[in-house]
Amino acid sequence: MSGTRTAGRGIKDIDPDHLARLNAGEVEAATLTxxxxxxxxxxxRNILPDIGADALAEMERGAATGISKRMSLAARLICGKLGCAALDRLGRHPSDTARGWACFMIGAVDDMPLGERLAAIRPYADDRHFxxxxxxxxxxRPHLAAHLESxxxxxxxxxxxxxxxxxxxxxEAIRPRGVWCAHIGALKAQPQLALSILEPLRADPSGYVQDSVSNWLNDAGKDRPDxxxxxxxxxxxxxPSPATARLCKRALRSINPDR
Known part of the structure; x- marks a missing residue:
């Protein structure tokens, strides 16, 4: 999960009371762990008591899968059992995982025009939680890749x-390779297609943005280093600004590892 904060401890080291509050939906996760x-x-079960035993059983059967697959499964189950009405409940929930389920519900909606999907996801893109x-x-991202020009x-x-x-x-949403996601072949072959996004950000004052753009270019450099x-x-x-210099140095880190 790009951009997250990590901690030097494992899941088994999490305080049991803190874990119980995470599972109750009372607090946000502080780290990737x-x-x-x-x-x-x-x-x-705790935050959607009306979800039903069948959905909970299916969620439990998916417990051993990767977290991205579990997020998708949770969204599909919620949409199927509670419908889109649950989206507002989850979108305002104090649990970051619940708000993440809302994101995947937006991704799971069929036949939503891309503009509407982006408008719906925008508050979550600006969420306080990493x-x-x-x-x-x-x-x-799959919808962005499928309608790349738009x-x-x-x-x-x-x-x-x-x-x-x-x-x-x-x-970040359209990095050619990205993290925990499928590659976008068109941007691996023709990274110049995204110049209208990259150019305005080349001297962005935010390190958060600089890191994303440099990672985008580092991705592109795996296929189009020249x-x-x-x-x-x-x-x-x-x-010739410090922001651009920092961004370009990070962008070239795989091409020029000794610099």
Whole structure:
């Protein structure tokens, strides 16, 4: 989960009282370890008591799968049993996992136009919690990849948003490779398709945004190193700022590992 805070401890080291509060939906996860420790079945039973035994049993059967698959499963079960009416309940919930389920519910809705889907996910892209912000782009990334031209056009507008979280989403959501997600083949082959997003962010003052853009270019460099080198060289001339210098150094870390 890109951009998350981690801790030097395992799930078994989490305080039992804290874990119980996580599973009750009373507190947010403080670290990635906390996120991974949440028992989805217990949390679902506690915050959605009307979900039904069948859904809880299916959630329990999926307990051993990866967290992204469990997020998708939870969203599918909630949509199937409670419908979209549950979205508002989860979107306002104090549990970051519950708000993450809401993200995946937005991703699971059939036949939603991309513009409406992006509008629906936008509050979660600007969520206070690092985990929810990651789930927001992961949940709708397949739709962005399927409608790439429209996605780039809309996300280009997001690069001017006052919120660094929204600006970061514009870049992070369509990284060519990304983390915990399928690659976007079109952007691996033609990274220049996303220049309308990358260019406005080349000197962004936020380190959060700089890291995302540099990671985007590091992804692109795995397939198009010459393109990334040329872009960074041009940016360094046209935008000789500390922000751009930091971004380009990180972008070239795999191409020039000794620099």
């Amino acid at each position: 906390d996120c991974l420790a949440v028992d989805f079945t217990v949390l679902m 985990g929810v912000r990651e789930w927001s782009w992961l949940a709708i 996605a780039i056009a809309t996300l280009t507008e997001w690069t001017a948003d006052p919120s660094e979280r929204i600006r970061r989403f514009a870049s 393109w990334v080198q040329a872009l960074c060289a041009r940016w360094s001339i046209e935008s």
